Amino acid sequence: MAVLTEEQTMLRDAARSWAQESSPVTVLRKLRDDKTSGGFKRETWKEMADMGWAGIVIPEEYGGVGMGYQTLGLVLEETGRTLTSSALVSTALCAATVLVLGGTEQQKQQWLTKIASGDAIGALAIDESHHHDPLQVQVEAKRDGEGWKLSGRKRFVLDGGLADFFIVSAKTAAGITLFLTPANASGVSKQALSMADGRGMADVAFDNVVVTTSDVIGQIDQGLKVLEPTLDCARAGLAAEMLGSATQAFETTLEYFKVRTQFGKLIGTFQALQHRAGKMFVDLELGRSCVEAALKALDEKSPDASVLVSLAKARMSETFHLVSNEMVQMHGGIGMTDAHDAGLFMKRARVAEATFGSAGFHRDRYARAMGF
Structure with missing residues:
Protein backbone atom coordinates (compact mmCIF):
# COMPACT_ATOMS: atom_id res chain seq x y z
CA MET A 1 0.00 0.00 0.00
CA ALA A 2 1.28 3.45 -0.93
CA VAL A 3 2.57 5.78 1.76
CA LEU A 4 0.28 8.82 1.85
CA THR A 5 0.99 12.36 2.88
CA GLU A 6 -1.09 13.96 5.60
CA GLU A 7 -3.05 15.92 2.98
CA GLN A 8 -3.74 12.79 0.95
CA THR A 9 -4.89 10.90 4.02
CA MET A 10 -7.28 13.68 4.98
CA LEU A 11 -8.64 13.87 1.43
CA ARG A 12 -9.15 10.11 1.23
CA ASP A 13 -10.95 10.03 4.58
CA ALA A 14 -13.14 12.96 3.57
CA ALA A 15 -13.99 11.25 0.28
CA ARG A 16 -14.89 8.03 2.08
CA SER A 17 -17.12 9.86 4.54
CA TRP A 18 -18.86 11.87 1.80
CA ALA A 19 -19.43 8.83 -0.42
CA GLN A 20 -20.94 6.78 2.40
CA GLU A 21 -23.16 9.56 3.70
CA SER A 22 -24.11 11.51 0.56
CA SER A 23 -23.73 8.99 -2.26
CA PRO A 24 -24.53 5.44 -1.12
CA VAL A 25 -25.53 2.80 -3.67
CA THR A 26 -29.18 3.77 -3.18
CA VAL A 27 -28.43 7.04 -4.98
CA LEU A 28 -27.27 5.11 -8.05
CA ARG A 29 -30.51 3.12 -7.99
CA LYS A 30 -32.53 6.32 -8.14
CA LEU A 31 -30.40 7.72 -10.96
CA ARG A 32 -30.72 4.47 -12.89
CA ASP A 33 -34.50 4.55 -12.61
CA ASP A 34 -34.60 8.23 -13.61
CA LYS A 35 -33.91 7.91 -17.34
CA THR A 36 -33.63 11.69 -17.73
CA SER A 37 -30.80 12.17 -15.24
CA GLY A 38 -27.98 11.66 -17.72
CA GLY A 39 -26.22 9.46 -15.17
CA PHE A 40 -25.72 11.95 -12.34
CA LYS A 41 -26.93 15.24 -10.96
CA ARG A 42 -25.10 18.48 -11.70
CA GLU A 43 -25.59 19.36 -8.05
CA THR A 44 -23.39 16.39 -7.15
CA TRP A 45 -20.68 17.59 -9.52
CA LYS A 46 -20.83 21.07 -8.03
CA GLU A 47 -20.57 19.63 -4.53
CA MET A 48 -17.47 17.67 -5.53
CA ALA A 49 -15.95 20.81 -7.01
CA ASP A 50 -16.60 22.71 -3.79
CA MET A 51 -14.54 20.05 -1.99
CA GLY A 52 -11.71 20.60 -4.46
CA TRP A 53 -11.98 17.26 -6.26
CA ALA A 54 -12.71 18.69 -9.70
CA GLY A 55 -9.40 20.53 -9.69
CA ILE A 56 -7.07 17.89 -8.26
CA VAL A 57 -4.95 17.66 -11.44
CA ILE A 58 -5.47 21.31 -12.46
CA PRO A 59 -2.67 23.77 -11.62
CA GLU A 60 -3.37 26.37 -8.96
CA GLU A 61 -3.17 29.27 -11.43
CA TYR A 62 -6.34 27.94 -13.08
CA GLY A 63 -8.27 27.39 -9.87
CA GLY A 64 -7.14 23.85 -9.13
CA VAL A 65 -5.03 22.32 -6.39
CA GLY A 66 -2.41 20.53 -8.51
CA MET A 67 -2.10 17.42 -6.34
CA GLY A 68 -1.67 14.90 -9.16
CA TYR A 69 -3.06 11.57 -10.29
CA GLN A 70 -2.19 9.56 -7.19
CA THR A 71 -4.39 11.89 -5.16
CA LEU A 72 -7.25 11.81 -7.65
CA GLY A 73 -6.94 8.02 -7.64
CA LEU A 74 -7.58 7.99 -3.89
CA VAL A 75 -10.83 9.90 -4.39
CA LEU A 76 -11.90 7.69 -7.29
CA GLU A 77 -11.26 4.57 -5.21
CA GLU A 78 -13.54 5.83 -2.45
CA THR A 79 -16.32 6.91 -4.83
CA GLY A 80 -15.95 3.55 -6.55
CA ARG A 81 -16.84 1.81 -3.30
CA THR A 82 -20.36 3.25 -3.45
CA LEU A 83 -20.64 3.12 -7.26
CA THR A 84 -20.91 6.91 -7.29
CA SER A 85 -21.71 8.29 -10.73
CA SER A 86 -20.14 11.68 -11.43
CA ALA A 87 -18.02 13.69 -13.87
CA LEU A 88 -14.77 12.86 -12.07
CA VAL A 89 -13.49 10.59 -14.85
CA SER A 90 -14.91 12.40 -17.87
CA THR A 91 -14.08 15.91 -16.72
CA ALA A 92 -11.74 16.14 -13.72
CA LEU A 93 -9.57 13.43 -15.27
CA CYS A 94 -9.96 13.35 -19.07
CA ALA A 95 -10.99 16.86 -20.08
CA ALA A 96 -8.74 18.54 -17.54
CA THR A 97 -5.72 16.46 -18.57
CA VAL A 98 -6.20 17.21 -22.27
CA LEU A 99 -6.30 20.93 -21.56
CA VAL A 100 -3.35 20.85 -19.16
CA LEU A 101 -1.22 18.93 -21.68
CA GLY A 102 -2.22 20.64 -24.92
CA GLY A 103 -4.56 23.55 -24.33
CA THR A 104 -3.72 27.11 -25.30
CA GLU A 105 -3.57 29.74 -22.60
CA GLN A 106 -6.97 31.02 -23.72
CA GLN A 107 -8.49 27.53 -23.58
CA LYS A 108 -7.04 26.93 -20.12
CA GLN A 109 -8.33 30.24 -18.79
CA GLN A 110 -11.77 29.62 -20.25
CA TRP A 111 -12.31 25.95 -19.44
CA LEU A 112 -9.95 24.77 -16.69
CA THR A 113 -11.27 27.43 -14.33
CA LYS A 114 -14.84 26.32 -15.06
CA ILE A 115 -13.97 22.67 -14.51
CA ALA A 116 -12.29 23.43 -11.19
CA SER A 117 -15.32 25.41 -10.01
CA GLY A 118 -17.80 22.76 -11.15
CA ASP A 119 -19.37 25.08 -13.71
CA ALA A 120 -18.48 22.97 -16.75
CA ILE A 121 -18.58 19.32 -17.79
CA GLY A 122 -16.30 18.17 -20.58
CA ALA A 123 -16.32 14.94 -22.56
CA GLN A 222 -0.30 15.67 -33.99
CA GLY A 223 -3.24 15.18 -31.67
CA LEU A 224 -2.03 11.74 -30.57
CA LYS A 225 0.84 13.38 -28.69
CA VAL A 226 -1.80 14.80 -26.34
CA LEU A 227 -4.45 12.10 -26.63
CA GLU A 228 -2.30 9.08 -25.79
CA PRO A 229 -0.97 10.37 -22.43
CA THR A 230 -4.46 11.63 -21.62
CA LEU A 231 -5.92 8.18 -22.20
CA ASP A 232 -3.26 6.65 -19.98
CA CYS A 233 -4.33 8.99 -17.18
CA ALA A 234 -7.98 8.08 -17.81
CA ARG A 235 -7.25 4.35 -17.74
CA ALA A 236 -5.29 4.55 -14.51
CA GLY A 237 -7.97 6.66 -12.85
CA LEU A 238 -10.71 4.28 -13.95
CA ALA A 239 -8.64 1.34 -12.68
CA ALA A 240 -8.49 3.07 -9.29
CA GLU A 241 -12.27 3.43 -9.28
CA MET A 242 -12.63 -0.24 -10.24
CA LEU A 243 -10.30 -1.15 -7.38
CA GLY A 244 -12.62 0.60 -4.94
CA SER A 245 -15.71 -1.09 -6.38
CA ALA A 246 -14.11 -4.54 -6.39
CA THR A 247 -12.82 -4.10 -2.84
CA GLN A 248 -16.29 -3.16 -1.61
CA ALA A 249 -17.83 -6.13 -3.41
CA PHE A 250 -15.28 -8.44 -1.77
CA GLU A 251 -15.81 -6.99 1.71
CA THR A 252 -19.60 -7.26 1.34
CA THR A 253 -19.23 -10.92 0.36
CA LEU A 254 -16.96 -11.62 3.34
CA GLU A 255 -19.54 -10.12 5.69
CA TYR A 256 -22.16 -12.42 4.17
CA PHE A 257 -19.89 -15.40 4.89
CA LYS A 258 -20.12 -14.49 8.59
CA VAL A 259 -23.93 -14.50 8.82
CA ARG A 260 -25.28 -16.95 6.21
CA THR A 261 -25.77 -20.50 7.43
CA GLN A 262 -26.18 -23.63 5.31
CA PHE A 263 -26.34 -27.23 6.53
CA GLY A 264 -26.17 -25.86 10.05
CA LYS A 265 -22.85 -24.06 9.53
CA LEU A 266 -21.71 -20.59 8.54
CA ILE A 267 -20.81 -20.73 4.86
CA GLY A 268 -17.55 -18.96 5.68
CA THR A 269 -16.36 -22.18 7.34
CA PHE A 270 -16.55 -24.12 4.06
CA GLN A 271 -13.04 -24.66 2.75
CA ALA A 272 -14.07 -24.40 -0.91
CA LEU A 273 -15.42 -20.90 -0.34
CA GLN A 274 -12.38 -19.97 1.73
CA HIS A 275 -10.13 -20.89 -1.21
CA ARG A 276 -12.18 -18.75 -3.58
CA ALA A 277 -12.12 -15.86 -1.13
CA GLY A 278 -8.37 -16.26 -0.83
CA LYS A 279 -7.94 -15.96 -4.59
CA MET A 280 -10.04 -12.80 -4.65
CA PHE A 281 -7.97 -11.28 -1.87
CA VAL A 282 -4.69 -12.05 -3.65
CA ASP A 283 -6.00 -10.67 -6.95
CA LEU A 284 -7.16 -7.48 -5.25
CA GLU A 285 -3.78 -6.95 -3.60
CA LEU A 286 -2.01 -7.49 -6.92
CA GLY A 287 -4.44 -5.08 -8.55
CA ARG A 288 -3.78 -2.46 -5.88
CA SER A 289 -0.04 -2.72 -6.46
CA CYS A 290 -0.53 -2.28 -10.21
CA VAL A 291 -2.86 0.71 -9.83
CA GLU A 292 -0.62 2.49 -7.35
CA ALA A 293 2.43 1.90 -9.55
CA ALA A 294 0.62 3.29 -12.61
CA LEU A 295 -0.58 6.44 -10.85
CA LYS A 296 2.86 7.04 -9.36
CA ALA A 297 4.47 6.64 -12.78
CA LEU A 298 2.07 9.20 -14.27
CA ASP A 299 2.88 11.75 -11.58
CA GLU A 300 6.60 11.17 -12.08
CA LYS A 301 6.27 11.22 -15.90
CA SER A 302 8.05 7.89 -16.03
CA PRO A 303 8.82 6.40 -19.48
CA ASP A 304 7.24 3.16 -18.20
CA ALA A 305 3.91 4.84 -17.44
CA SER A 306 1.98 3.53 -20.45
CA VAL A 307 3.11 -0.06 -19.78
CA LEU A 308 2.17 0.15 -16.11
CA VAL A 309 -1.19 1.72 -16.99
CA SER A 310 -2.11 -1.14 -19.34
CA LEU A 311 -1.00 -3.63 -16.68
CA ALA A 312 -3.25 -1.92 -14.12
CA LYS A 313 -6.29 -1.66 -16.40
CA ALA A 314 -6.00 -5.26 -17.59
CA ARG A 315 -5.51 -6.54 -14.04
CA MET A 316 -8.43 -4.59 -12.59
CA SER A 317 -10.75 -5.49 -15.47
CA GLU A 318 -10.14 -9.17 -14.81
CA THR A 319 -10.25 -8.82 -11.02
CA PHE A 320 -13.44 -6.76 -10.89
CA HIS A 321 -15.04 -9.23 -13.31
CA LEU A 322 -14.12 -12.15 -11.04
CA VAL A 323 -15.09 -10.51 -7.76
CA SER A 324 -18.45 -9.25 -9.06
CA ASN A 325 -19.25 -12.72 -10.42
CA GLU A 326 -18.33 -14.34 -7.12
CA MET A 327 -20.35 -11.76 -5.21
CA VAL A 328 -23.50 -12.76 -7.10
CA GLN A 329 -22.86 -16.49 -6.89
CA MET A 330 -21.87 -16.57 -3.23
CA HIS A 331 -24.97 -14.64 -2.22
CA GLY A 332 -27.10 -17.34 -3.83
CA GLY A 333 -30.66 -16.54 -4.89
CA ILE A 334 -30.79 -13.07 -3.33
CA GLY A 335 -27.70 -12.12 -5.34
CA MET A 336 -29.67 -12.65 -8.54
CA THR A 337 -32.36 -10.14 -7.61
CA ASP A 338 -32.41 -6.42 -8.30
CA ALA A 339 -33.18 -5.83 -4.63
CA HIS A 340 -29.59 -6.75 -3.74
CA ASP A 341 -26.57 -4.63 -4.63
CA ALA A 342 -24.61 -7.55 -6.11
CA GLY A 343 -26.13 -7.08 -9.55
CA LEU A 344 -25.21 -3.39 -9.57
CA PHE A 345 -21.57 -4.23 -8.94
CA MET A 346 -21.61 -6.85 -11.70
CA LYS A 347 -23.13 -4.42 -14.20
CA ARG A 348 -20.65 -1.72 -13.26
CA ALA A 349 -17.82 -4.21 -13.78
CA ARG A 350 -18.99 -5.03 -17.29
CA VAL A 351 -19.22 -1.40 -18.41
CA ALA A 352 -15.98 -0.34 -16.71
CA GLU A 353 -14.13 -3.28 -18.28
CA ALA A 354 -14.97 -2.03 -21.77
CA THR A 355 -14.32 1.66 -21.10
CA PHE A 356 -10.93 2.96 -22.33
CA GLY A 357 -9.96 -0.53 -23.44
CA SER A 358 -10.85 -4.04 -22.31
CA ALA A 359 -8.50 -6.47 -20.61
CA GLY A 360 -7.74 -7.96 -24.03
CA PHE A 361 -6.91 -4.54 -25.50
CA HIS A 362 -4.47 -3.83 -22.70
CA ARG A 363 -2.90 -7.30 -22.68
CA ASP A 364 -2.10 -6.82 -26.36
CA ARG A 365 -0.79 -3.30 -25.74
CA TYR A 366 1.36 -4.53 -22.86
CA ALA A 367 2.73 -7.39 -24.95
CA ARG A 368 3.68 -5.09 -27.82
CA ALA A 369 5.38 -2.66 -25.44
CA MET A 370 7.38 -5.51 -23.91
CA GLY A 371 8.43 -6.77 -27.34
CA PHE A 372 6.47 -10.03 -27.32
Whole structure:
Protein backbone atom coordinates (compact mmCIF):
# COMPACT_ATOMS: atom_id res chain seq x y z
CA MET A 1 0.00 0.00 0.00
CA ALA A 2 1.28 3.45 -0.93
CA VAL A 3 2.57 5.78 1.76
CA LEU A 4 0.28 8.82 1.85
CA THR A 5 0.99 12.36 2.88
CA GLU A 6 -1.09 13.96 5.60
CA GLU A 7 -3.05 15.92 2.98
CA GLN A 8 -3.74 12.79 0.95
CA THR A 9 -4.89 10.90 4.02
CA MET A 10 -7.28 13.68 4.98
CA LEU A 11 -8.64 13.87 1.43
CA ARG A 12 -9.15 10.11 1.23
CA ASP A 13 -10.95 10.03 4.58
CA ALA A 14 -13.14 12.96 3.57
CA ALA A 15 -13.99 11.25 0.28
CA ARG A 16 -14.89 8.03 2.08
CA SER A 17 -17.12 9.86 4.54
CA TRP A 18 -18.86 11.87 1.80
CA ALA A 19 -19.43 8.83 -0.42
CA GLN A 20 -20.94 6.78 2.40
CA GLU A 21 -23.16 9.56 3.70
CA SER A 22 -24.11 11.51 0.56
CA SER A 23 -23.73 8.99 -2.26
CA PRO A 24 -24.53 5.44 -1.12
CA VAL A 25 -25.53 2.80 -3.67
CA THR A 26 -29.18 3.77 -3.18
CA VAL A 27 -28.43 7.04 -4.98
CA LEU A 28 -27.27 5.11 -8.05
CA ARG A 29 -30.51 3.12 -7.99
CA LYS A 30 -32.53 6.32 -8.14
CA LEU A 31 -30.40 7.72 -10.96
CA ARG A 32 -30.72 4.47 -12.89
CA ASP A 33 -34.50 4.55 -12.61
CA ASP A 34 -34.60 8.23 -13.61
CA LYS A 35 -33.91 7.91 -17.34
CA THR A 36 -33.63 11.69 -17.73
CA SER A 37 -30.80 12.17 -15.24
CA GLY A 38 -27.98 11.66 -17.72
CA GLY A 39 -26.22 9.46 -15.17
CA PHE A 40 -25.72 11.95 -12.34
CA LYS A 41 -26.93 15.24 -10.96
CA ARG A 42 -25.10 18.48 -11.70
CA GLU A 43 -25.59 19.36 -8.05
CA THR A 44 -23.39 16.39 -7.15
CA TRP A 45 -20.68 17.59 -9.52
CA LYS A 46 -20.83 21.07 -8.03
CA GLU A 47 -20.57 19.63 -4.53
CA MET A 48 -17.47 17.67 -5.53
CA ALA A 49 -15.95 20.81 -7.01
CA ASP A 50 -16.60 22.71 -3.79
CA MET A 51 -14.54 20.05 -1.99
CA GLY A 52 -11.71 20.60 -4.46
CA TRP A 53 -11.98 17.26 -6.26
CA ALA A 54 -12.71 18.69 -9.70
CA GLY A 55 -9.40 20.53 -9.69
CA ILE A 56 -7.07 17.89 -8.26
CA VAL A 57 -4.95 17.66 -11.44
CA ILE A 58 -5.47 21.31 -12.46
CA PRO A 59 -2.67 23.77 -11.62
CA GLU A 60 -3.37 26.37 -8.96
CA GLU A 61 -3.17 29.27 -11.43
CA TYR A 62 -6.34 27.94 -13.08
CA GLY A 63 -8.27 27.39 -9.87
CA GLY A 64 -7.14 23.85 -9.13
CA VAL A 65 -5.03 22.32 -6.39
CA GLY A 66 -2.41 20.53 -8.51
CA MET A 67 -2.10 17.42 -6.34
CA GLY A 68 -1.67 14.90 -9.16
CA TYR A 69 -3.06 11.57 -10.29
CA GLN A 70 -2.19 9.56 -7.19
CA THR A 71 -4.39 11.89 -5.16
CA LEU A 72 -7.25 11.81 -7.65
CA GLY A 73 -6.94 8.02 -7.64
CA LEU A 74 -7.58 7.99 -3.89
CA VAL A 75 -10.83 9.90 -4.39
CA LEU A 76 -11.90 7.69 -7.29
CA GLU A 77 -11.26 4.57 -5.21
CA GLU A 78 -13.54 5.83 -2.45
CA THR A 79 -16.32 6.91 -4.83
CA GLY A 80 -15.95 3.55 -6.55
CA ARG A 81 -16.84 1.81 -3.30
CA THR A 82 -20.36 3.25 -3.45
CA LEU A 83 -20.64 3.12 -7.26
CA THR A 84 -20.91 6.91 -7.29
CA SER A 85 -21.71 8.29 -10.73
CA SER A 86 -20.14 11.68 -11.43
CA ALA A 87 -18.02 13.69 -13.87
CA LEU A 88 -14.77 12.86 -12.07
CA VAL A 89 -13.49 10.59 -14.85
CA SER A 90 -14.91 12.40 -17.87
CA THR A 91 -14.08 15.91 -16.72
CA ALA A 92 -11.74 16.14 -13.72
CA LEU A 93 -9.57 13.43 -15.27
CA CYS A 94 -9.96 13.35 -19.07
CA ALA A 95 -10.99 16.86 -20.08
CA ALA A 96 -8.74 18.54 -17.54
CA THR A 97 -5.72 16.46 -18.57
CA VAL A 98 -6.20 17.21 -22.27
CA LEU A 99 -6.30 20.93 -21.56
CA VAL A 100 -3.35 20.85 -19.16
CA LEU A 101 -1.22 18.93 -21.68
CA GLY A 102 -2.22 20.64 -24.92
CA GLY A 103 -4.56 23.55 -24.33
CA THR A 104 -3.72 27.11 -25.30
CA GLU A 105 -3.57 29.74 -22.60
CA GLN A 106 -6.97 31.02 -23.72
CA GLN A 107 -8.49 27.53 -23.58
CA LYS A 108 -7.04 26.93 -20.12
CA GLN A 109 -8.33 30.24 -18.79
CA GLN A 110 -11.77 29.62 -20.25
CA TRP A 111 -12.31 25.95 -19.44
CA LEU A 112 -9.95 24.77 -16.69
CA THR A 113 -11.27 27.43 -14.33
CA LYS A 114 -14.84 26.32 -15.06
CA ILE A 115 -13.97 22.67 -14.51
CA ALA A 116 -12.29 23.43 -11.19
CA SER A 117 -15.32 25.41 -10.01
CA GLY A 118 -17.80 22.76 -11.15
CA ASP A 119 -19.37 25.08 -13.71
CA ALA A 120 -18.48 22.97 -16.75
CA ILE A 121 -18.58 19.32 -17.79
CA GLY A 122 -16.30 18.17 -20.58
CA ALA A 123 -16.32 14.94 -22.56
CA LEU A 124 -13.73 13.14 -24.65
CA ALA A 125 -15.26 12.12 -28.00
CA ILE A 126 -12.81 9.63 -29.52
CA ASP A 127 -14.35 6.19 -30.16
CA GLU A 128 -16.44 5.43 -33.23
CA SER A 129 -17.44 1.79 -32.71
CA HIS A 130 -18.40 -0.58 -29.92
CA HIS A 131 -14.73 -1.21 -29.20
CA HIS A 132 -12.14 1.21 -27.86
CA ASP A 133 -9.70 2.07 -30.64
CA PRO A 134 -8.54 5.70 -30.60
CA LEU A 135 -6.42 5.21 -33.72
CA GLN A 136 -9.40 4.34 -35.90
CA VAL A 137 -10.80 7.77 -36.71
CA GLN A 138 -13.33 8.44 -39.46
CA VAL A 139 -14.66 11.78 -38.23
CA GLU A 140 -13.10 14.21 -40.65
CA ALA A 141 -12.06 17.84 -40.40
CA LYS A 142 -12.10 19.35 -43.89
CA ARG A 143 -10.39 22.63 -44.54
CA ASP A 144 -12.79 25.52 -45.01
CA GLY A 145 -10.97 28.80 -45.50
CA GLU A 146 -8.95 29.53 -42.36
CA GLY A 147 -10.72 26.82 -40.36
CA TRP A 148 -12.29 23.39 -40.70
CA LYS A 149 -15.68 21.70 -40.80
CA LEU A 150 -16.13 18.61 -38.62
CA SER A 151 -18.31 15.79 -39.92
CA GLY A 152 -18.94 12.33 -38.54
CA ARG A 153 -20.15 10.48 -35.47
CA LYS A 154 -18.60 9.49 -32.15
CA ARG A 155 -19.93 6.58 -30.10
CA PHE A 156 -20.28 5.97 -26.36
CA VAL A 157 -19.01 9.37 -25.25
CA LEU A 158 -18.72 9.23 -21.45
CA ASP A 159 -21.10 11.79 -19.88
CA GLY A 160 -21.75 13.13 -23.37
CA GLY A 161 -25.40 13.82 -22.62
CA LEU A 162 -24.51 16.37 -19.92
CA ALA A 163 -21.34 17.79 -21.49
CA ASP A 164 -20.88 21.52 -22.03
CA PHE A 165 -18.01 20.93 -24.44
CA PHE A 166 -16.43 18.10 -26.38
CA ILE A 167 -12.83 17.31 -27.19
CA VAL A 168 -13.03 15.59 -30.57
CA SER A 169 -10.43 13.58 -32.47
CA ALA A 170 -10.67 14.06 -36.22
CA LYS A 171 -8.72 13.18 -39.36
CA THR A 172 -6.86 16.09 -40.89
CA ALA A 173 -4.53 16.29 -43.89
CA ALA A 174 -1.57 14.47 -42.35
CA GLY A 175 -2.75 12.92 -39.11
CA ILE A 176 -5.21 13.24 -36.24
CA THR A 177 -6.06 16.58 -34.66
CA LEU A 178 -7.92 17.35 -31.44
CA PHE A 179 -10.57 20.06 -31.52
CA LEU A 180 -12.56 21.65 -28.70
CA THR A 181 -16.15 22.47 -29.59
CA PRO A 182 -19.01 23.65 -27.37
CA ALA A 183 -21.86 21.15 -27.05
CA ASN A 184 -24.33 23.80 -28.24
CA ALA A 185 -22.37 24.63 -31.40
CA SER A 186 -24.34 24.60 -34.64
CA GLY A 187 -24.29 21.13 -36.19
CA VAL A 188 -23.65 19.21 -32.94
CA SER A 189 -26.35 16.74 -31.93
CA LYS A 190 -26.32 14.04 -29.28
CA GLN A 191 -28.35 10.96 -28.46
CA ALA A 192 -28.26 10.11 -24.77
CA LEU A 193 -27.58 6.49 -23.82
CA SER A 194 -28.33 4.83 -20.48
CA MET A 195 -25.81 2.07 -19.90
CA ALA A 196 -26.37 -1.22 -18.08
CA ASP A 197 -24.70 0.17 -14.95
CA GLY A 198 -26.91 3.27 -14.86
CA ARG A 199 -24.16 5.60 -16.11
CA GLY A 200 -24.77 8.06 -18.91
CA MET A 201 -23.07 8.06 -22.29
CA ALA A 202 -24.05 9.53 -25.64
CA ASP A 203 -23.61 9.15 -29.36
CA VAL A 204 -22.56 12.53 -30.72
CA ALA A 205 -22.92 13.60 -34.36
CA PHE A 206 -21.06 16.45 -36.03
CA ASP A 207 -22.61 17.90 -39.17
CA ASN A 208 -20.28 20.46 -40.74
CA VAL A 209 -19.40 21.92 -37.35
CA VAL A 210 -17.19 24.97 -37.86
CA VAL A 211 -13.93 25.02 -35.89
CA THR A 212 -10.97 27.36 -36.14
CA THR A 213 -7.29 27.38 -35.24
CA SER A 214 -8.19 28.67 -31.78
CA ASP A 215 -10.15 25.44 -31.20
CA VAL A 216 -7.16 23.17 -31.85
CA ILE A 217 -5.68 21.39 -28.83
CA GLY A 218 -2.00 20.64 -29.27
CA GLN A 219 -0.59 20.76 -32.79
CA ILE A 220 -2.41 20.21 -36.07
CA ASP A 221 -2.02 16.60 -37.27
CA GLN A 222 -0.30 15.67 -33.99
CA GLY A 223 -3.24 15.18 -31.67
CA LEU A 224 -2.03 11.74 -30.57
CA LYS A 225 0.84 13.38 -28.69
CA VAL A 226 -1.80 14.80 -26.34
CA LEU A 227 -4.45 12.10 -26.63
CA GLU A 228 -2.30 9.08 -25.79
CA PRO A 229 -0.97 10.37 -22.43
CA THR A 230 -4.46 11.63 -21.62
CA LEU A 231 -5.92 8.18 -22.20
CA ASP A 232 -3.26 6.65 -19.98
CA CYS A 233 -4.33 8.99 -17.18
CA ALA A 234 -7.98 8.08 -17.81
CA ARG A 235 -7.25 4.35 -17.74
CA ALA A 236 -5.29 4.55 -14.51
CA GLY A 237 -7.97 6.66 -12.85
CA LEU A 238 -10.71 4.28 -13.95
CA ALA A 239 -8.64 1.34 -12.68
CA ALA A 240 -8.49 3.07 -9.29
CA GLU A 241 -12.27 3.43 -9.28
CA MET A 242 -12.63 -0.24 -10.24
CA LEU A 243 -10.30 -1.15 -7.38
CA GLY A 244 -12.62 0.60 -4.94
CA SER A 245 -15.71 -1.09 -6.38
CA ALA A 246 -14.11 -4.54 -6.39
CA THR A 247 -12.82 -4.10 -2.84
CA GLN A 248 -16.29 -3.16 -1.61
CA ALA A 249 -17.83 -6.13 -3.41
CA PHE A 250 -15.28 -8.44 -1.77
CA GLU A 251 -15.81 -6.99 1.71
CA THR A 252 -19.60 -7.26 1.34
CA THR A 253 -19.23 -10.92 0.36
CA LEU A 254 -16.96 -11.62 3.34
CA GLU A 255 -19.54 -10.12 5.69
CA TYR A 256 -22.16 -12.42 4.17
CA PHE A 257 -19.89 -15.40 4.89
CA LYS A 258 -20.12 -14.49 8.59
CA VAL A 259 -23.93 -14.50 8.82
CA ARG A 260 -25.28 -16.95 6.21
CA THR A 261 -25.77 -20.50 7.43
CA GLN A 262 -26.18 -23.63 5.31
CA PHE A 263 -26.34 -27.23 6.53
CA GLY A 264 -26.17 -25.86 10.05
CA LYS A 265 -22.85 -24.06 9.53
CA LEU A 266 -21.71 -20.59 8.54
CA ILE A 267 -20.81 -20.73 4.86
CA GLY A 268 -17.55 -18.96 5.68
CA THR A 269 -16.36 -22.18 7.34
CA PHE A 270 -16.55 -24.12 4.06
CA GLN A 271 -13.04 -24.66 2.75
CA ALA A 272 -14.07 -24.40 -0.91
CA LEU A 273 -15.42 -20.90 -0.34
CA GLN A 274 -12.38 -19.97 1.73
CA HIS A 275 -10.13 -20.89 -1.21
CA ARG A 276 -12.18 -18.75 -3.58
CA ALA A 277 -12.12 -15.86 -1.13
CA GLY A 278 -8.37 -16.26 -0.83
CA LYS A 279 -7.94 -15.96 -4.59
CA MET A 280 -10.04 -12.80 -4.65
CA PHE A 281 -7.97 -11.28 -1.87
CA VAL A 282 -4.69 -12.05 -3.65
CA ASP A 283 -6.00 -10.67 -6.95
CA LEU A 284 -7.16 -7.48 -5.25
CA GLU A 285 -3.78 -6.95 -3.60
CA LEU A 286 -2.01 -7.49 -6.92
CA GLY A 287 -4.44 -5.08 -8.55
CA ARG A 288 -3.78 -2.46 -5.88
CA SER A 289 -0.04 -2.72 -6.46
CA CYS A 290 -0.53 -2.28 -10.21
CA VAL A 291 -2.86 0.71 -9.83
CA GLU A 292 -0.62 2.49 -7.35
CA ALA A 293 2.43 1.90 -9.55
CA ALA A 294 0.62 3.29 -12.61
CA LEU A 295 -0.58 6.44 -10.85
CA LYS A 296 2.86 7.04 -9.36
CA ALA A 297 4.47 6.64 -12.78
CA LEU A 298 2.07 9.20 -14.27
CA ASP A 299 2.88 11.75 -11.58
CA GLU A 300 6.60 11.17 -12.08
CA LYS A 301 6.27 11.22 -15.90
CA SER A 302 8.05 7.89 -16.03
CA PRO A 303 8.82 6.40 -19.48
CA ASP A 304 7.24 3.16 -18.20
CA ALA A 305 3.91 4.84 -17.44
CA SER A 306 1.98 3.53 -20.45
CA VAL A 307 3.11 -0.06 -19.78
CA LEU A 308 2.17 0.15 -16.11
CA VAL A 309 -1.19 1.72 -16.99
CA SER A 310 -2.11 -1.14 -19.34
CA LEU A 311 -1.00 -3.63 -16.68
CA ALA A 312 -3.25 -1.92 -14.12
CA LYS A 313 -6.29 -1.66 -16.40
CA ALA A 314 -6.00 -5.26 -17.59
CA ARG A 315 -5.51 -6.54 -14.04
CA MET A 316 -8.43 -4.59 -12.59
CA SER A 317 -10.75 -5.49 -15.47
CA GLU A 318 -10.14 -9.17 -14.81
CA THR A 319 -10.25 -8.82 -11.02
CA PHE A 320 -13.44 -6.76 -10.89
CA HIS A 321 -15.04 -9.23 -13.31
CA LEU A 322 -14.12 -12.15 -11.04
CA VAL A 323 -15.09 -10.51 -7.76
CA SER A 324 -18.45 -9.25 -9.06
CA ASN A 325 -19.25 -12.72 -10.42
CA GLU A 326 -18.33 -14.34 -7.12
CA MET A 327 -20.35 -11.76 -5.21
CA VAL A 328 -23.50 -12.76 -7.10
CA GLN A 329 -22.86 -16.49 -6.89
CA MET A 330 -21.87 -16.57 -3.23
CA HIS A 331 -24.97 -14.64 -2.22
CA GLY A 332 -27.10 -17.34 -3.83
CA GLY A 333 -30.66 -16.54 -4.89
CA ILE A 334 -30.79 -13.07 -3.33
CA GLY A 335 -27.70 -12.12 -5.34
CA MET A 336 -29.67 -12.65 -8.54
CA THR A 337 -32.36 -10.14 -7.61
CA ASP A 338 -32.41 -6.42 -8.30
CA ALA A 339 -33.18 -5.83 -4.63
CA HIS A 340 -29.59 -6.75 -3.74
CA ASP A 341 -26.57 -4.63 -4.63
CA ALA A 342 -24.61 -7.55 -6.11
CA GLY A 343 -26.13 -7.08 -9.55
CA LEU A 344 -25.21 -3.39 -9.57
CA PHE A 345 -21.57 -4.23 -8.94
CA MET A 346 -21.61 -6.85 -11.70
CA LYS A 347 -23.13 -4.42 -14.20
CA ARG A 348 -20.65 -1.72 -13.26
CA ALA A 349 -17.82 -4.21 -13.78
CA ARG A 350 -18.99 -5.03 -17.29
CA VAL A 351 -19.22 -1.40 -18.41
CA ALA A 352 -15.98 -0.34 -16.71
CA GLU A 353 -14.13 -3.28 -18.28
CA ALA A 354 -14.97 -2.03 -21.77
CA THR A 355 -14.32 1.66 -21.10
CA PHE A 356 -10.93 2.96 -22.33
CA GLY A 357 -9.96 -0.53 -23.44
CA SER A 358 -10.85 -4.04 -22.31
CA ALA A 359 -8.50 -6.47 -20.61
CA GLY A 360 -7.74 -7.96 -24.03
CA PHE A 361 -6.91 -4.54 -25.50
CA HIS A 362 -4.47 -3.83 -22.70
CA ARG A 363 -2.90 -7.30 -22.68
CA ASP A 364 -2.10 -6.82 -26.36
CA ARG A 365 -0.79 -3.30 -25.74
CA TYR A 366 1.36 -4.53 -22.86
CA ALA A 367 2.73 -7.39 -24.95
CA ARG A 368 3.68 -5.09 -27.82
CA ALA A 369 5.38 -2.66 -25.44
CA MET A 370 7.38 -5.51 -23.91
CA GLY A 371 8.43 -6.77 -27.34
CA PHE A 372 6.47 -10.03 -27.32
